[in-house]
Amino acid sequence: MGADALRAGGPFSFAPERSMAKQTPLYAAHLAAGAKMVDFAGWDMPIHYGSQLDEHKQVRRDAGMFDVSHMLAIDVSGAGAQAYLQHVLANDVAKLTEPGKALYSCLLNHDGGVIDDLIVYAFAHDDYRLVVNAGTADSDLAWLRRQASRLHGGNVTLTARRDLAIIAVQGPNAQAKVWAALPGSEAAAAPLQYFQAARFGDLMICATGYTGEAGYELIVPAGRAVEIWQALAAQGVAPIGLGARDTLRLEAGMNLYGQDMDDGVSPLESGLAWTVDFAGERDFIGRAALEAKPAMRALVGLLLEDRGVLRAHMPVFTEHGEGETTSGSFAPSLNASIAFARVPIGVATGDTVEVEIRGKRLKARVTQTAFVRRGKILVTPLISHP
Amino acid sequence: MSIPSNLRYAESHEWARKEPDNTLTIGITDHAQNALGDIVFIELPAVERIVKVGEEVAVIESVKAASDIYAPVAGEIIAVNTAIVDAPDTLNADPYNAWLFKIKPTNLDDIDALLDATGYAKAIDA
Numbered sequence: 001m002g003a004d005a006l007r008a009g010g011p012f013s014f015a016p017e018r019s020m021a022k023q024t025p026l027y028a029a030h031l032a033a034g035a036k037m038v039d040f041a042g043w044d045m046p047i048h049y050g051s052q053l054d055e056h057k058q059v060r061r062d063a064g065m066f067d068v069s070h071m072l073a074i075d076v077s078g079a080g081a082q083a084y085l086q087h088v089l090a091n092d093v094a095k096l097t098e099p100g101k102a103l104y105s106c107l108l109n110h111d112g113g114v115i116d117d118l119i120v121y122a123f124a125h126d127d128y129r130l131v132v133n134a135g136t137a138d139s140d141l142a143w144l145r146r147q148a149s150r151l152h153g154g155n156v157t158l159t160a161r162r163d164l165a166i167i168a169v170q171g172p173n174a175q176a177k178v179w180a181a182l183p184g185s186e187a188a189a190a191p192l193q194y195f196q197a198a199r200f201g202d203l204m205i206c207a208t209g210y211t212g213e214a215g216y217e218l219i220v221p222a223g224r225a226v227e228i229w230q231a232l233a234a235q236g237v238a239p240i241g242l243g244a245r246d247t248l249r250l251e252a253g254m255n256l257y258g259q260d261m262d263d264g265v266s267p268l269e270s271g272l273a274w275t276v277d278f279a280g281e282r283d284f285i286g287r288a289a290l291e292a293k294p295a296m297r298a299l300v301g302l303l304l305e306d307r308g309v310l311r312a313h314m315p316v317f318t319e320h321g322e323g324e325t326t327s328g329s330f331a332p333s334l335n336a337s338i339a340f341a342r343v344p345i346g347v348a349t350g351d352t353v354e355v356e357i358r359g360k361r362l363k364a365r366v367t368q369t370a371f372v373r374r375g376k377i378l379v380t381p382l383i384s385h386p
Numbered sequence: 387m388s389i390p391s392n393l394r395y396a397e398s399h400e401w402a403r404k405e406p407d408n409t410l411t412i413g414i415t416d417h418a419q420n421a422l423g424d425i426v427f428i429e430l431p432a433v434e435r436i437v438k439v440g441e442e443v444a445v446i447e448s449v450k451a452a453s454d455i456y457a458p459v460a461g462e463i464i465a466v467n468t469a470i471v472d473a474p475d476t477l478n479a480d481p482y483n484a485w486l487f488k489i490k491p492t493n494l495d496d497i498d499a500l501l502d503a504t505g506y507a508k509a510i511d512a
Contacts, residue, residue, distance in 0.1 A: 052449050053424040243423065243450060309427050311446040330426040330449050337427075358445065358452075 024069035025165050025225040027359065031155050043070040043283055045242055052243035056332040059211055059248055063171035064240035065232050069218040070134035073161040073219060080155025080181050082125045088305045089120065090267060090284055092250035102208060105276055106267045108286025112293065113263035114270065115138050119208055121197050128288055133257045141159060162268035165225035167218045169237060172375060174215035181231040189216065203318040210245060212252025250338060251331050253370030259312055260299065260326040260340050266290060269342060271299035271369055300347060301367035302339040308357050312338035317354040320346040333372045336381035340369055388416045390482055394497055395506035396458040409464060413485045417510050422448040425474045430466040431487060437463060444486055459496040461489045474505065507510055
């Protein structure tokens with residue numbers, strides 16, 4: 001095998017300098033569970049605990065838990081918090097009319113490129129919480145602070161909450177198992193709709209996730225992370241690594257920052273038009289650039305109809321010109337390979353395109369980006385792997 | 387990590403077994419399958435293909451990444467294990483039985499250039 005073969009591709013790599021990487025409060029729990037640890041955005045994180053495929057299937061049919069404490073919660077408070085977020089976020093927090101409601105949004109630069117994608121939770125008009133990606137956390141914070149002092153001086157306070165840990169519990173049985181692991185939580189959590197959160201003691205229970213399954217993301221004090229992880233394990237919730245997190249989100253049609261969008265690409269060319277709110281005259285960063293530059297490309301799903309595995313950055317040949325895959329993998333729920341690809345406008349669902357893999361052109365069908373939701377397969381492969 | 391003493395090894399993580407008919411059977415090591423993770427796709431070379439030492443002859447894709455497999459010696463591909471194409475996970479489960487291809491070496495002495503079990507154990511420990 002190639003010298004780099006054992007070092008992996010995509011966003012994961014074996015940490016050459018383990019001692020440099022940051023650790024979450026659950027680091028020892030991962031090692032105890034037999035995790036293979038890798039460097040992810042400067043954090044020493046579990047990629048799997050034995051089999052990425054088994055972990056993927058565990059989440060689709062039962063319940064699994066992910067340590068996502070490398071992601072950063074940032075609290076935004078003060079009298080100017082709402083106006084500030086309406087200015088820095090492409091989606092409009094004015095939609096968050098009830099305490100606990102959440103919104104997915106891009107953080108754009110002045111050119112309309114995506115600095116990060118995030119979830120914003122509202123507790124009150126002067127009290128919000130953002131959860132941002134690990135790899136962009138420091139630069140996000142610097143950007144957010146700069147915008148706060150530039151236009152909203154004194155009215156907004158930003159607090160990076162490195163004292164918190166985040167555990168995502170996902171799968172058809174995830175909610176019931178969380179209620180059992182956290183006695184008394186059912187009353188607070190059961191009524192939550194998708195993209196809604198509630199406080200439960202010193203925890204925050206969020207009905208959000210990155211797998212397409214039901215479940216919660218639990219934002220907890222770092223000091224309680226191990227105790228809660230163990231309580232979930234006692235309910236039969238299996239630990240799931242970042243490897244399965246990636247295949248689960250890909251099947252669910254969810255973008256990964258740095259692969260499917262970045263600061264050089266418009267959200268309108270990244271399948272994220274639904275998250276950019278142009279209603280009214282709201283002056284948000286990036287608006288002018290987006291309005292001046294119509295989308296020429298679209299993010300679509302691809303289902304490989306030959307044998308092989310799609311990966312990121314493969315050339316895609318269509319009747320309307322060339323495109324490129326942004327993420328790709330073997331999809332365990334479909335037993336076939338899928339990808340997201342950025343292709344010229346005009347390419348339509350159902351079209352057949354060609355993807356170049358190691359010099360060979362293989363056939364792929366254009367699909368929606370969501371392949372699996374709530375355990376249901378939405379796109380059926382014609383051929384499948386064994 | 388299992389490293390059988392009756393096999394020879396390439397630093398690029400292939401194993402080679404010398405058969406009574408002086409052909410070599412080639413697979414990937416336990417260390418390699420473990421590092422790759424769940425294997426989901428295998429592309430094998432054409433039979434009768436003449437290969438140079440170190441030439442890319444097969445591809446293994448795990449859920450995580452694609453990896454090239456190199457010919458550990460020069461020679462002719464004389465057989466491929468088509469059964470594993472339909473069951474790629476056997477490469478994870480039983481790496482020293484799930485062979486990939488057989489090669490008839492141009493020069494039988496070339497096998498002496500490969501590592502023995504001790505040498506390979508050192509190589510992956512480095």
